Amino acid sequence: MQSDTIAAISTALGEAGIGVVRVSGAQARDVVDRVFRLPSGRHARLPEHRGLFYGTVIDPFEERPIDECILLWMPGPRSYTAEDVTELQVHGGIRVVEAVLEAVLQAGARLAEPGEFTKRAFLNGRMDLSQAEAVMDLIRAKTDLARRSAWAQMQGRFSEVVRGLRRRLLELQAHVEVTLDYPEHDVEAVAAERVVAVGQSLVAEIDRLLEDARVGQILREGVVTTIAGRPNVGKSSLLNALLRRERAIVTDIPGTTRDVIEEYVNLRGIPFRLVDTAGIRETEDVVERIGVERSREMVVQSELVLLVLNGSEALTEEDIRLLAETRGRPRVVVVNKSDLPSAWEDAEIRAWTDGDPVVHVSAKSASGLGGLEEEMERAVLGGEVRTAEAAYMTNARQADLLRRARRDLEEAVHAASVGATLDVVAVQLQAAYGSLGLVIGEEAGEDLLDAIFSQFCLGK
Ligand SMILES: Nc1nc2c(c(=O)[nH]1)N(C=O)[C@@H](CNc1ccc(C(=O)N[C@@H](CCC(=O)O)C(=O)O)cc1)CN2
Numbered sequence: 001m002q003s004d005t006i007a008a009i010s011t012a013l014g015e016a017g018i019g020v021v022r023v024s025g026a027q028a029r030d031v032v033d034r035v036f037r038l039p040s041g042r043h044a045r046l047p048e049h050r051g052l053f054y055g056t057v058i059d060p061f062e063e064r065p066i067d068e069c070i071l072l073w074m075p076g077p078r079s080y081t082a083e084d085v086t087e088l089q090v091h092g093g094i095r096v097v098e099a100v101l102e103a104v105l106q107a108g109a110r111l112a113e114p115g116e117f118t119k120r121a122f123l124n125g126r127m128d129l130s131q132a133e134a135v136m137d138l139i140r141a142k143t144d145l146a147r148r149s150a151w152a153q154m155q156g157r158f159s160e161v162v163r164g165l166r167r168r169l170l171e172l173q174a175h176v177e178v179t180l181d182y183p184e185h186d187v188e189a190v191a192a193e194r195v196v197a198v199g200q201s202l203v204a205e206i207d208r209l210l211e212d213a214r215v216g217q218i219l220r221e222g223v224v225t226t227i228a229g230r231p232n233v234g235k236s237s238l239l240n241a242l243l244r245r246e247r248a249i250v251t252d253i254p255g256t257t258r259d260v261i262e263e264y265v266n267l268r269g270i271p272f273r274l275v276d277t278a279g280i281r282e283t284e285d286v287v288e289r290i291g292v293e294r295s296r297e298m299v300v301q302s303e304l305v306l307l308v309l310n311g312s313e314a315l316t317e318e319d320i321r322l323l324a325e326t327r328g329r330p331r332v333v334v335v336n337k338s339d340l341p342s343a344w345e346d347a348e349i350r351a352w353t354d355g356d357p358v359v360h361v362s363a364k365s366a367s368g369l370g371g372l373e374e375e376m377e378r379a380v381l382g383g384e385v386r387t388a389e390a391a392y393m394t395n396a397r398q399a400d401l402l403r404r405a406r407r408d409l410e411e412a413v414h415a416a417s418v419g420a421t422l423d424v425v426a427v428q429l430q431a432a433y434g435s436l437g438l439v440i441g442e443e444a445g446e447d448l449l450d451a452i453f454s455q456f457c458l459g460k
């Protein structure tokens with residue numbers, strides 16, 4: 001079971017309190033023997049159980065000390081990878097940690113590929129594939145909501161659901177297989193009915209998981225949200241208000257923002273990537289015109305548009321044109337400058353808003369932002385505003401497999417309902433079973449595993 005011995009820096013490269021070099025594999029013991037010394041100068045005698053030792057890491061050739069060290073010893077299978085693991089915890093300086101890694105490599109370990117520790121944990125049955133993917137989601141989580149969702153998936157909650165689906169599918173397959181051996185007509189009819197009933201309920205459950213996939217994607221990558229509008233309506237002021245800091249330049253000169261400014265913000269647990277853009281208008285200025293083009297592109301590329309209007313000034317043709325252009329996209333219409341007397345009523349834009357939310361704010365005095373954030377959340381998560389924590393952080397790979405399983409199940413249901421021979425149905429059920437298996441990594445080939453784990457951090 002034990003393959004070659006791998007090593008990597010498991011902490012971020014930078015100045016920090018401590019830095020960790022992790023080693024996993026059959027030669028972890030030998031590596032410790034070559035690079036670690038107790039304060040007495042002796043080699044550590046590593047026990048059969050876990051342990052913690054204080055000592056010095058040394059360069060194995062010159063026997064020169066590199067740093068003080070806390071050494072963790074975790075013999076397999078009671079370790080993260082289920083192999084023998086040792087960790088050298090040293091002072092967190094870039095050169096210190098790199099020198100320790102070099103010493104460990106000289107002592108016989110090879111540099112781990114990204115995600116290789118977790119890949120070994122998976123291959124050794126410590127976790128399934130969707131749990132392994134959740135480890136990375138946990139590390140990358142930008143909000144508490146994302147973190148909690150990833151945690152739940154890491155604990156195997158999503159896997160349990162998928163395993164439950166597979167179990168029911170397997171029972172159904174067994175029933176169908178049995179009738180293939182006894183082809184009496186009424187027995188076959190009963191099996192076909194069961195394929196229809198169970199198949200439909202499995203499709204419905206997969207649909208619910210697929211809804212979650214969208215939420216998962218949002219939590220993972222953030223919602224690209226463009227703040228658009230004509231010049232001087234207060235787009236940059238709104239960006240600053242939502243960020244709660246003065247990020248973008250604000251002036252009373254129309255055309256202040258020339259380029260797109262992107263900033264990440266956590267609003268109500270949802271990561272938003274807010275993009276402030278140049279005010280959209282016809283212009284002779286070459287630089288500004290390029291900015292305006294970018295603004296329009298951003299509107300098309302974004303997943304949510306905050307269309308900003310100035311409530312204290314009469315609506316212009318440009319405002320109306322933007323209202324019409326952004327129609328049909330997920331959007332919140334933001335009527336800004338509510339601290340000033342209003343120059344028009346919401347009713348005047350109703351013809352273009354199609355029931356999209358219209359909120360009144362003052363970016364300058366930071367009022368009305370709570371209502372705006374609420375509408376942004378609703379626009380992203382939908383009316384139900386189900387807590388994303390309850391949702392599974394299904395990723396694109398998993399969603400694709402779920403969709404494939406769903407399609408095969410629907411075909412099986414269809415075939416069974418029109419009285420097709422059951423061996424056709426059996427093939428489709430088998431395909432669906434296989435797709436669901438790949439979600440949790442059953443029968444996953446080396447290519448798939450490489451593709452997944454190579455996206456992990458080094459040292460994970
Ligand atoms: N220093 C350090 N901190 C870390 C990690 C690590 O590898 N090293 N982890 C990860 O990178 C996480 C912890 N993950 C771990 C998961 C399982 C086992 C483990 O040894 N499991 C055994 C024993 C369980 C037990 O004693 O009950 C097992 O499951 O059999 C270790 C770490 C977070 N913190």
Ligand SMILES: Nc1nc2c(ncn2[C@@H]2O[C@H](COP(=O)(O)OP(=O)(O)OP(=O)(O)O)[C@@H](O)[C@H]2O)c(=O)[nH]1
Pocket residue numbers: 229230231232233234235236237238249250251252253254255256257258277278279280336337338339340361362363364365
């Ligand atoms: N009274 C009032 N003034 C505001 C408010 N929001 C923005 N302003 C003012 O409006 C002017 C334009 O604000 P910006 O945020 O630069 O507007 P913009 O939409 O980014 O403008 P461009 O970058 O030129 O497209 C500035 O003088 C702001 O102080 C508000 O809520 N109330």
Ligand SMILES: [Mg+2]
Pocket residue numbers: 235236237248249256257276277278279
């Ligand atoms: Mg601006």
